[in-house]
Amino acid sequence: MQHLSGIVRARNALEKGDRFPVGALQPIVADSWQRCRDIDLDPRGTPRHSVVAFSDVKRRREANAAMRLLALAEMQLLHSQIAGSNFMIALGDAEGIVLDTISDQHFADSDAGRSIIPGSMWNESERGTNALGLAAMAGKPVAIYGREHYFACHGHLSCMAAPIFNSDGEVLGLLDASCAHEARQEHTHALVRMAAAQIENGLIYQDASKSFVFAFHPRVEYLDTLSAGLISVSLDGAVLSVNRPGKALLQGLPLVSGNHFDSLFEAGFGPAVDGLLKGGVVRIRDRAGSSVFMVCRQIGERRTVLPKRSSPSLPALVRKEDAPDFVSDDPAIKRSLNDLAEAAALCMPVHVTGETGTGKELMARHVHRLSGRKGEFVPVNCGAVPEELFIAEIFGHERGAFTNARAEGSPGLARAADRGTLFLDEVADIPLAAQTSLLRFLDSMEIRAIGGQKAQKVDVQIVSATNRDLEDMVAQRLFRADLYYRLNAFLIRLPPLRSRTDFASVVRHLMEKMAPGTPVTDAAISALAQRKWPGNIRELRTVLQRALARRRAEYIDEGCFDDDTPVVQLSSDCCDDCRSRPLSRAKCQEIRLLYHRTDENISRTARELGLSRTTVYKHVRDTS
Known part of the structure; x- marks a missing residue:
């Protein structure tokens, strides 16, 4: 509390132009504030947002290729260690120019996150007191908490940076973690210092191969x-x-x-x-x-015998039994999941809609897990079963019940799902003649095999799914209305990938499943986010697999998608009016990127950025 009151007194003095109270600030912060004041930076103003050309970013990356390779691996480990803390990890070169970022999506979508991008300059003369700039200047680890930042607009942030040295004691680069002020701080600062030391050791191994x-x-x-x-x-x-x-x-x-x-x-x-x-x-x-x-x-x-590094002193994450094994941070999906456990407990039929590749079967399997049923999860693709055999496949048949019937008969998929879940995929393709039998089964939960005399009671959780509009099919008399309302007891709508707000989390989740521990930069995710994704998550998985096959290093950055998707060109992905104006260029890029991510929705882009629709249109009109 004493430290906080000292910061308050120091900020009041700063903004009034008075002398700073003795002992209220870290010496390194007090000296930085004074230098910023000496060059007439206004602490209540807006810092400059200078961004170097993307060609310069590429040149700097190439000049620091060995360090970058090691750093991205450490950044990925940091990402797993402090996930959920509303943070961003950045790699800068010795001059404080950002080369790469890996971030929590909430931070990446904030004003601060949108200002820490590849090519952004974080020297003190433009950005005021900040950890990245001070670590570059002082050549030692620096932590700047909350209102210790010179500019008041950065007062809600904490940033911790550590220099990365070569064996001659020269600064090669900087590792920075920036997070919400209320998030973990001392622990994060220690992890950043450890990561920088690990990179330095890795360089020794590389140089002494x-x-x-x-x-x-x-x-x-x-x-x-x-x-x-x-x-x-x-x-x-x-x-x-x-x-x-x-x-x-x-x-x-x-x-x-x-x-x-x-x-x-x-x-x-x-x-x-x-x-x-x-x-x-x-x-x-x-x-x-x-x-x-x-x-x-x-x-x-390179016959290295160093034991593989493990994550230090971190508690094991406890996985909740009812947590889905897919990304569900998007508000639309969260709303769908809120009451799903209760619906499964009541054995309500669940209907899942969404475009091809949005994860309908994954959701169906999640319903099965939530239900706690001991029986099997039995999927059936309704569109792949011949019309004349559909009832026999679902309800079974006795030996010799019809021409071409199995000699030994068949118990049917509904019986196989007893005490489990029957997943009716592509339910819109169920033949009209079979819909009556299915409706009768849903009402009674009794099945009678074709050719059989006895009905058997079963206990089955029903989950159905389709990418078609069943309401429209009902209106066209292609699907029974009473069956639709029976299947639709609990509805889950899965949004298309192009409109999901948790796109970055989806990318990282898929990458972790395919290539655990492989770093994915924010620039790579931004490049991917510009696609329309008609194949949704299934298509995204294929693109990531292709990127893994063509990569030339142990990470995925925007260069891995050159043949698949347009890359965010920090120096040119802006309108003609802003291309020659560095201070306007970054804002224009931000508007255009979000415009693409919202499926070219001007109103939504304006709402999320707090701008007028006219302003948004001015920056994106040449993309139409």
């Missing part, structure tokens, strides 16, 4: 942690690089690249390697007389 990498620490139990020193050594004993913890542990010794291993450690290089290659831990002294434990983590030609 044909050399030895040894881990060392005074305590043996720390050899598998980020506190351990790492030293890469050539096959003849020349020191190539040492990570930051290693430099701290060997402080005062000649840590110059090219010096021999023997100049750092008392044990000769040959005897030390002999012991290390046996796979055990050896204990040796450094030239300052300190004892350390050492283990070999990599032998030349």
Whole structure:
């Protein structure tokens, strides 16, 4: 509380132009505020939103390809660690220019999220006090919480950034996590620092692919942690690089690249390697007389023996039994799911509608799980059953009941679903003649096989699905009205993929199922979101599979879809009027992207962005 009151007093002084209260701010924040004030930035104003050309973003990515590869993997791990916290993870280069982002969709759709995009510049002179810019300037981890940001419009955010160093101590890039101010902070800051250290260690392994990498620490139990020193050594004993913890542990010794291993450690290089290659831990002294434990983590030609990293100190996620195994963050789907468990408990027939590929069978299987039934889930594609055999397939038949009947007879699918669920897919294709029998079955839950004399009572949960308009078919007398109302006791409408608000979550969910742990950047998702998706989730799965096949690295970015979908070109995907005006370009891109994502709906785009329809039309009229 004392810290919060200090921030309030400091902000009041800032906005009045007075001196800042002593001790109310972190020194790094107070110094930054003063620099911003010295260049006449208005703390109550709007920061500049400069974005470099997309061609420059590509050049910067290529120049930092090794770091980017490692960083995207760490960003994906961070995404899983802090998911649900309304956050964004960004990778910047040494100049504070954003290269990639991976984010929670709620944050990505916010004003702050739309301003942190590939190519956006986060130097202090334009964006005021912020973690990414300060970490680049100071060369050390920085956390800026809430109203510590110079601009008042950023007061609801917290951001934590850590620099990524090469073995020579030069800043290669920056890792940043920005989140809602009320979300977790200290824990997130620690995770960001750990991720940056993991990237630095990964670079040592990459750079020493044909050399030895040894881990060392005074305590043996720390050899598998980020506190351990790492030293890469050539096959003849020349020191190539040492990570930051290693430099701290060997402080005062000649840590110059090219010096021999023997100049750092008392044990000769040959005897030390002999012991290390046996796979055990050896204990040796450094030239300052300190004892350390050492283990070999990599032998030349990338034979790495480092244990696979696991997510640190995070509680296991408890999966609710009634949680669907598909993405359901879209409000329309959430509304459908609200009372579904109660409907299943009452054995109400459930009818699922939606375009092809929207996940109707997944929803049907979810109904079956919610019902808690011990019987089988029995799907039947009504459109694939010949009309003359439909009743026999559903209700069964006795031996020799009709021509071409099975010699041994058939129990029927309804009997197979007893105490379980019968899923009638493509229910609109049920022949009219069979609809009467199905209606009678739904009313009585009794089945009589063709050629049989006895009726049998069954307990079946009915789920039906179609991509056609049953109401229209009823009006055209192609479907019985009484059967429609019986099937339609509980209706679920699945929205098409192009109109879902949880599109990013769907992409990440599918990717995690196909290639667990593969990073997907926000730019890749933005590129995908511009498609119409007539095949919906089924089509999206195919496109992602194709992207996995053609990728050239261990991540998916917008370049993986060049042959499938237009890529968001940050420098050119805007109207002619805004193309030559950098400050207007980012806003124009934002409007056009949302316009595509809302299926070119001007009214919805205007409503979601808080703009007039005239303003939206001005920016998108050339796309029609």
